[in-house]
Amino acid sequence: MTKRLLKSTLVILSLSLVLSYGSKALAQSLQPDIIAMLNGEPIFLSEIEQNVAFQVYRLQGNIYALLQRETEEIVNQKLLATEASRRSLSVSELLKKEVDEKAKPPDEKEMDEYLAIHPEDASKDPQKRNKIKTYLSQKVLIQRKLDYIASLREKADYKFLLKPPERPRIKVMINGEPWRGNADAPVTLVHFADFTSKLSAESVEKIRKLLSEFPDKIKWVHRNYFRIHDEKALLAAELGESAFEQGIFWNFYDLMFSRKGDMKMENIGKMADEIALNKKRFDDGQKEGRYLIKVKEDLGHAARIGVENPAVIFVNGFYFSGTFPYEDLKKLVQQELELKTKPIKE
């Protein structure tokens, strides 16, 4: 009896283990984007991917392009080999017949026609004329080969089946950053800008226009970005951080951008006085490096998500170049509103 009880217990225990493992495995198979487990809790690929979406997108693009190019090369080789075989020739013999023997070198008339289109090359220097002749002769041969391969392609049934990667929605960090507008707005604009840049000032005006056209629909977040060795921009960014700390950020922001990038280094400190920024608090913070670290965080995050020049706007995570036409930006915002996309999570 004891043995049977023991055996039954073991069977039940085993079954429980199997079921437990199996259900986990089943759960994982139903959720294929589990990339890791931590203390029994899953970490999803979608969580990780959002942080590195831009880099992943570019790498996927690299792979796609490499595969496509290599496939094209192999397709060309196969087409030539097949045609050569069909005609009982080697590939080099085929190319000799179809390219070398059929390519007509340029005559003097064609040379004159070329020089008529490129008068800057018209010269009595025989070396120059010879160079042009060499170029035109080589080009004829190359073009003949390209045309021949294209003709083989036309007769073949070729399809490249891989799809290119889709442009990602990037996770832009905005936790603890200065913002204005509607906290629960369906569209979040994250603006990487330079207080001392004319281009950044122009993009600020466009965002203001957007806010007036879509009241309560936009949350506008600022983050710093500027060019290397720009001491003026660095000082302005540090002052901005101090203004944020002191609760007067947007006063500073509006004042700085009202100058539209036209300011000297010595005037920036005076502008901070205009909004009654506590100078001692700024000096202490600057000495401690508190503001520099914050600015560096902005710059580092910007670089990671693909910002190379100020200003760049992320519209619910979609990258939008700084030199945008207003209408394109408006269209993107409208599309997002239509999707009723929630703001990016902090």
Add this chain to the structure above:
Amino acid sequence: MTILVPAFVILCMLFVAAFATAQTIKTPQLVPKRLSSTGDSITEAIDAELPLANHWASWVNGYHGFWEWLFGLTDVNSHNQRISRNFGAWGRKNYMEAKSGADMPDFYEQTLGSVNHQAQYVTVFMGHNDVCGNDFADIPTDAEFEANFRAGMENLSKWLPAGATIYVIGIVDIYQLWEIARDKKALGIVDCEVLWATTLLDLFPCGTMLNPLNSESDRLYTQSRNITFNKILSEVTEEYNLSDSNHHYFYTDAVFYSVLSESQVSDIDCFHPSAIGQRDLSRITWDAGPFNDRQK
């Protein structure tokens, strides 16, 4: 007679051996503390990570200091940095004779700089602007290209300190750069054709490859010149290596044959190497170069 023949043969063999040995004896190679780079906008790292010259990001002269740290810029681990790590920082000099826009006729003048700086290690990475003209008629003939290259090499061989190293790197495959930059547009990262359109105004340095009006045969013609110029660089370098016992010459075409990816090309101008591209350039050329046994 029976004794004379083998003796004669032995004598001949000894003579040949002595001759061969004399050819391969070179002045001991100097430690490359004084570095001098000759070249063009690639060596100046134009548009590598930020607009215009990014000297910190040069594959050969690059460095990593405060501003690079603040901006989280790429550490390219250049030849300059590798030399300091492997040979010590004492007595180091890091000269850049390279100038954006330079082509092979400028090589001689740049070597004057290398000689003036008594360089112990000279890198030569030039020819891109010979392949990249505004117009096809601007591309030099083989003879012109070779003559200009020889002029600079002759200067180096005559006046560099004995034991110096000259390292010649073959021209990048310009055609690949065009292909990859086309990929950038397809990925929506940047519209390269907007930048390239400036070639029509003769403001962009590589019309013979990047002009939007070029046909595929035009681009392949330019690539064929690229290949021929590399052959000249290789042959002339080898010739100097065999004939000049005072200096050490190296050539590699590893860069030409590297498969490039989109991230290695700058987003700023869709043509020059990005900082990642510069970092990879440094690695590829170092690993193929005269000090590749030093891997710190």
